[in-house]
Amino acid sequence: MSEYNHKEFEPKWQQYWNENNLYKVTVDPNKPKYYVLDMFPYPSGAGLHVGHPLGYIASDIVSRYKRLKGFNVLHPMGFDSFGLPAEQYAIETGQHPAVTTEANIGTFKGQLNKIGFSYDWDREVRTSDPSFYKWTQWIFQQLFQAWYDVDADKARPIAELIEIFETKGSAGVNAVCAAETVAFTAEEWKGFNKERQEEILLDYRLTYLDEAVVNWCPALGTVLANDEVKDGLSERGGHPVERRKMKQWMMRITAYADRLIRNLEGLDWSDAVKEMQRNWIGKSRGCELDFQVKGSDIKLTAFTTRPDTIFGVTYVVLAPEHELISELVTEEQKAAVDEYIEVAKNRSERERQADVKHVSGVFTGAYVVNPLTGEEVPLWVADYVLAGYGTGVVMAVPSSDDRDFRFANHFDLPIVRVIEGTEEMEDPTEVKKGKMINSGFLDGLTSDEAIKVAIDKAVELGVGEAKVNYRIRDAVFSRQRYWGEPVPVYYSEEGIPHLVEAEQMPLELPAVDEYLPTADGDPPLGRATDWKYDGKYAYELTTMPGWAGSSWYFLRYMDPKNEEAFVGKEAVAYWNQVDFYLGGTEHATGHLLYSRFWNMFLYDMGFIGHEEPFKKLVNQGMIQGRSSLIYKVKDTNQYVSHGLKDQYEVQTKHIDIKLVNANDELDIEGLKAWRADYADAEFILEDGAYKCGYVVEKMSKSKYNVVNPDEVVEKYGADTLRLYEMFLGPLEQSKPWNIQGIDGVAKFLRKLWKLFIDDNGKVLVNDKEPNDKELKSLHKTIKKAGEDVENLSFNTSVPAFMVCVNELAALKCSKRAILEDLLVIISPYAPHITEELWHVALGKEDSIVNATYPTHEEKYLVESSHEYPVSINGKMRTKISYPLDMPKGDIEVDVLKDEVVQKWTEGKTPKKIIVVPGRIINIVV
């Protein structure tokens, strides 16, 4: 062959790498390890689009580079293969989701392999495979068998809790547990029957059953986690979500809330993601205060971050869901309150969120006593107070809180100003902190001092205590779905949950006739007849959420075939943390939080040796699609060209981007053939053609803007695709897919090829000694390429390669000593062409994958003389060349003799001459 032709060798080398197991890795204590991980994909039916490989290419470059640098690199791939779309498809067609999933994975792997990734496919994991989910179920059981010891700040086995109960009773522990736990002595504990003991333990376990208010999505027939709900709609499908109380398995992530925040500090993640996690966990410090209801023995506990403003409290508000309302409300107000609660209940979450500005509420008729001032204030109910945050009770301070201020104005409640300087202000909430006034024993203190004093006072009076509050709530772990991991639990006759015994694991998904709920509303697993533990006990019928498997898959890659443990001790000790994790930012508060939680738990229990799973995290940007649009004239069958559309009333329609050429001109015949609705369409042209409009948006099937990487590989080759996706711009930035620049990259590969082999197929490589120019060109590129991988600036390495190849071509350099190193540094980006040239032109036997990355040598980069730019009063005017060792003083004298310098200084003696060695001379006149 004479010309660069990717089709002739790309499949050949892919097969060669595969057959020779070149990417297989094993634990090797003699080598430093490096773990490069991509967020594994959900294998959707649509296959890959060009956006998927962006991150995969970047991580592949990193792993190939690290390998060449002598690291033992773990770079696996797998599939997050439980999920809703396969199940929806199963409901429609009756086909088992496993079949669909298997087919989709086949498509994905086929596409991935065409791009030349260096995955060790022997380590592939699939979350829906029983050999994998056996261990997901095992981790669930470990969580069930554990509780959180606040004093030790870690999880401990439940057996140790029982031991404490038996010796010291409930007073012996400081644990994270359900709010409504009861106190008991050791004797009392021993006196409880088995059911009672189990009931109590359930309040302490890290996974537990609870009657919880959940996000119920009727259209999907399942509950959703908070991060799966956006604006009151389900993230997948966009169906309405409502609040409902249901018995659910829960994960006590709140036990880890503080550690999840604290540990962020030490992680090499972007500030944006860290901040998102902090906000999601939502830690706030403050205190709880008890407000005694007048004429009743009920106490209402309010949470506040601003106890300093206690003298500004002019009313107290309850959330409409608060369970004590009916006991508090007076006869006269009962009707009004009931009506208000009824309306609030019927408003969907979505309506409530959409309508934040609207003020509403109702007086209960009751009064409560301010615990620090003794003052009586009215008690209201309003839906701006959330039942799920804090205690569902708010002490309102209209003079320092915006919502309280609005509310007080609306209902004509008093406003007491407690911060100096706000007395005359129309809106006193504009000043949040300052010196306290009108505040009794707090007068004269600053807000921060007053917070401490007020809390101390509350503690002293026994009416409150300091308290840290979190926004995050325990995660709902049950899904009323088929295609997920069965929860490995059965129920005894008394209804007590028990773990399925180890010998019975994995608890595999049973066959069902249909993937829909049963007639009595049980989840699909309820359709499995004869599916009973030990032939008689009912299994748990819900399955685990999508995030279960993905919360630990990165550990399984280390030891994917282990049948004795979820991961072997030796493997996890060696591979340890993921060194480099790459994926989309959409998982910032879901997957990345749950994974950290499980990893931390497994660390607490001594199963693994590292607390945090992902040392460095990078979020690649999205590759957006460029959709093509046509314009239908309203109520006609005519379509008007983009430039003329403003003269008509038009509807915009998406059409397949394949029907449009590079100049946005429409293939009219193609469109007519594409869809029946367009068969008789008429077109209003401009300049003899129909011009389409375009819009940049997310790539999706429904917008007909998906670009399949297979097409690009077919036309340009995998190497060109890889280089081009990197060349497109910074990794972390989103950018539209645009094929226009790809020719430049393809041209670069042809030029590279021509350094080795001429048009007649003759190998040009020779053994001549390289000269300084050639060595300089090579070594600056080695330096740049190495730094770029470390900084993940792949987009600037590609130009550096181009420049180097251009320079070598200009020098007609085909010297082995230069080209060998050049191939190695390009090989992580373009593995196929470099492998081909490595063998064919350089005559190597072994794969380039096993080569050693060259180190650059400074001696080739330093100059013997330096060209100093000369600036006069800060403006560049000329350049002067000097030997490197010329003394500074001599340069200063010499530079003044220069003709150009004399012109600009007009012969005057300069005030100052600044010489920055190796850089610049600046003359100040």
Added chain:
RNA sequence: GCGGAUGUGGCGAAAUUGGUAGACGCACUAGAUUUAGGUUCUAGCGCCGUGAGGCGUGGGGGUUCGAGUCCCUCCAUCCGCACCA
């Protein structure tokens, strides 16, 4: 409202510690070669100006001999969270 990020030619974008802004690629223009066409090669390509020169990194101000880079301030766009007490 709170938090995070970004703003540089016609376009994608480069620019160690402040030191010749626009590397590299696309598009465009002119020329050469070859051709049926693509390809390849050479030169030009921020704006104004014939020129010398002047002006230019979202706007305004500051520090400095010198600012895309540092400081203050305003504006625009994108993303995340949002009645969180």
